[in-house]
Amino acid sequence: MGSENNLIISSRLAKNYKRNLIERMIEFGLLCSGIVAIFITLAIIYVLVSEAIPFFQHVSMKDFLTDTVWTPNYSIKHYGILPLISGTLTTTGIALIVAVPLGTITAIYLSEFASHKVREVIKPILELLVGVPTVVFGYFALMLVTPMLQKIYPDLTTFNMLGPGIVMGIMIVPYIASVAEDSMRAVPMAIREGAYAMGATRFQTAIKVVTPAAISGIVAAYILAISRAVGETMIVAIAAGQQPNFTFNPVESAATITSYIVSVALGDLEHGGIGYQSIFAAGLTLLIMTLLINILGHMVRKKYAERY
Amino acid sequence: MIKQKKASNLKDLNVIRKMISNHKKYDFMFAGLGTIVIASLTITLLVLFLDLVIDGYPKFNLDFLSNFPSRRAARAGILSAWVGSSLVLLVTFFVAVPLGVASGIYLEEYAKKNWFSDLIEINVSNLAGVPSIIYGLLALGLFVYSFGLGQSILTAGLTLALLMLPIVIVSTREAIRAIPVHIREAAYAVGATKWQVCHNHVIQYAYGGILTGIIIGMARAIGETAPVITIGALTFIAFLPPSPVGLEPPFINFDWLDAGFSVLPIQMFNWISRPQHAFHINAAATGAIIIILTLLMNGLAIKLRYNIRKKIKW
Numbered sequence: 001m002g003s004e005n006n007l008i009i010s011s012r013l014a015k016n017y018k019r020n021l022i023e024r025m026i027e028f029g030l031l032c033s034g035i036v037a038i039f040i041t042l043a044i045i046y047v048l049v050s051e052a053i054p055f056f057q058h059v060s061m062k063d064f065l066t067d068t069v070w071t072p073n074y075s076i077k078h079y080g081i082l083p084l085i086s087g088t089l090t091t092t093g094i095a096l097i098v099a100v101p102l103g104t105i106t107a108i109y110l111s112e113f114a115s116h117k118v119r120e121v122i123k124p125i126l127e128l129l130v131g132v133p134t135v136v137f138g139y140f141a142l143m144l145v146t147p148m149l150q151k152i153y154p155d156l157t158t159f160n161m162l163g164p165g166i167v168m169g170i171m172i173v174p175y176i177a178s179v180a181e182d183s184m185r186a187v188p189m190a191i192r193e194g195a196y197a198m199g200a201t202r203f204q205t206a207i208k209v210v211t212p213a214a215i216s217g218i219v220a221a222y223i224l225a226i227s228r229a230v231g232e233t234m235i236v237a238i239a240a241g242q243q244p245n246f247t248f249n250p251v252e253s254a255a256t257i258t259s260y261i262v263s264v265a266l267g268d269l270e271h272g273g274i275g276y277q278s279i280f281a282a283g284l285t286l287l288i289m290t291l292l293i294n295i296l297g298h299m300v301r302k303k304y305a306e307r308y
Numbered sequence: 309m310i311k312q313k314k315a316s317n318l319k320d321l322n323v324i325r326k327m328i329s330n331h332k333k334y335d336f337m338f339a340g341l342g343t344i345v346i347a348s349l350t351i352t353l354l355v356l357f358l359d360l361v362i363d364g365y366p367k368f369n370l371d372f373l374s375n376f377p378s379r380r381a382a383r384a385g386i387l388s389a390w391v392g393s394s395l396v397l398l399v400t401f402f403v404a405v406p407l408g409v410a411s412g413i414y415l416e417e418y419a420k421k422n423w424f425s426d427l428i429e430i431n432v433s434n435l436a437g438v439p440s441i442i443y444g445l446l447a448l449g450l451f452v453y454s455f456g457l458g459q460s461i462l463t464a465g466l467t468l469a470l471l472m473l474p475i476v477i478v479s480t481r482e483a484i485r486a487i488p489v490h491i492r493e494a495a496y497a498v499g500a501t502k503w504q505v506c507h508n509h510v511i512q513y514a515y516g517g518i519l520t521g522i523i524i525g526m527a528r529a530i531g532e533t534a535p536v537i538t539i540g541a542l543t544f545i546a547f548l549p550p551s552p553v554g555l556e557p558p559f560i561n562f563d564w565l566d567a568g569f570s571v572l573p574i575q576m577f578n579w580i581s582r583p584q585h586a587f588h589i590n591a592a593a594t595g596a597i598i599i600i601l602t603l604l605m606n607g608l609a610i611k612l613r614y615n616i617r618k619k620i621k622w
Binding site: 034122138199200234 | 328331332334335338339341342343345346349350352353355356359360363406407408410411413414415418419425427428431432434435437438439440441442443444445446448449450453454470473474477501502503524527528530531532533534537538539540573576577580581588591592595598599602603605606607610
């Protein structure tokens with residue numbers, strides 16, 4: 001009797017042991033998948049830094065940051081990142097001039113004015129706009145927007161920063177609208193009701209009550225938009241002309257950091273050559289820029305976050 | 309005296325009335341402005357779509373799908389591009405989905421609240437903000453040269469998988485987070501292990517939400533151009549990779565993973581960059597195909613999410 005009981009217990013223990021083992025193996029497997037994200041980040045930093053180091057042994061940091069000419073493919077080589085940065089900043093600036101007002105108005109309208117039904121229709125449309133591939137936006141900028149601008153301003157060249165900048169602005173409107181709207185909708189109804197009870201209109205409530213309360217989220221939306229615009233590649237590569245040009249004039253053609261990387265990658269790339277290393281130095285610059293912008297966004301969100 | 313006071317009261321009243329009507333006017337004007345902005349965004353999307361479809365219309369035939377790219381625009385097609393895109397996406401799917409779902413489950417169900425899970429979380433949200441071209445540089449340095457995978461379908465698939473990973477992780481987590489605790493408690497109460505709870509209950513209920521994220525991620529991978537150009541994908545390919553399925557056993561081979569390739573958005577980019585107008589028609593037709601695919605997939609995802617939200621009431 002006793003030994004039989006022992007047998008049952010030991011077989012159940014064995015089963016338990018097996019069960020626990022499987023559980024632990026699964027947990028380990030899941031943990032490994034979770035760690036992949038850390039590995040990717042480390043790999044990005046490692047690859048960019050390790051390929052950029054030989055570049056900076058060849059080109060001094062001072063030249064890189066202060067020279068205003070970027071001609072790695074010419075016989076007289078200059079490696080000043082400023083032309084690429086000026087291109088990036090100009091297109092980003094134009095995009096923001098378009099996207100910030102449009103995005104903010106859309107967000108306020110969706111959160112404070114639109115009925116539930118209207119919102120259910122508009123939000124999917126914005127999401128579809130987010131899904132449009134950037135290469136298609138590039139075609140749009142080159143074939144449709146630039147010719148239209150040329151009718152208003154005949155001197156505009158085929159490749160310029162204005163057209164792609166505007167299209168990039170349209171592209172990032174949905175990002176601003178959805179993040180800003182989320183933060184405005186998070187403002188408690190009671191605060192709005194207080195304003196309405198004092199006789200404020202929807203517009204007054206939106207501008208004087210809801211917007212200040214949601215300001216951290218709205219600014220974070222702008223910062224997200226900046227980081228999108230800085231990293232955007234195909235629109236500028238297609239429509240801004242890939243020619244490094246130290247200018248902030250939007251009607252001129254220019255290259256951004258991203259479009260330079262694309263133009264080098266399209267050509268024959270000699271592994272380990274200075275041209276090959278230069279795209280990693282450019283990429284590292286881009287990564288540092290977006291990282292700083294993202295950290296800024298995080299800080300804004302933390303510092304000005306409203307607690308209800 | 310009394311009369312005077314009454315008059316000033318009336319005047320005040322008029323001032324107030326004027327103010328109120330002004331504010332109502334602003335209110336009305338802003339509503340109009342908002343409607344105009346949203347209408348113009350919708351029209352932009354429509355124009356974008358129609359422009360591609362109208363420009364590319366002459367190329368909407370089977371020859372365009374079954375021809376290789378050519379120096380002559382009229383004979384050029386997108387056979388190698390769509391085959392390349394399909395195979396690359398196949399790799400992307402089989403890498404990003406298991407990894408993304410698994411790490412989503414880990415973060416939501418298994419991870420204890422400590423610095424380590426915080427670290428993973430920060431990394432995931434940072435990766436979502438990294439520009440896509442940086443992933444291209446990562447793949448160029450790591451996959452193409454360090455791992456020696458070359459400019460192959462495997463490299464491109466892995467690159468796009470890295471891009472898609474944060475999207476899948478975030479949507480998995482959101483879907484899991486929406487499931488109430490009492491479902492898990494009920495399963496634990498009848499003696500289920502942690503994995504049984506996850507596998508038989510949590511994943512089942514989160515299925516729709518996870519699928520939504522996967523579809524959105526795949527739609528993004530179809531249109532993604534910059535990282536694939538950066539790893540050095542070719543723009544002119546007049547051959548097909550070896551077929552993944554064979555007629556003889558073992559019926560499946562993996563030679564295609566090493567093959568050179570082109571993808572739809574790169575083909576489109578290549579045609580846009582040429583000066584001749586005839587190639588721009590090809591580009592428009594390719595663009596129309598890409599945008600129809602992505603709009604359909606995103607639309608499906610939105611519909612799916614809408615259905616889930618409507619159906620499930622805990």
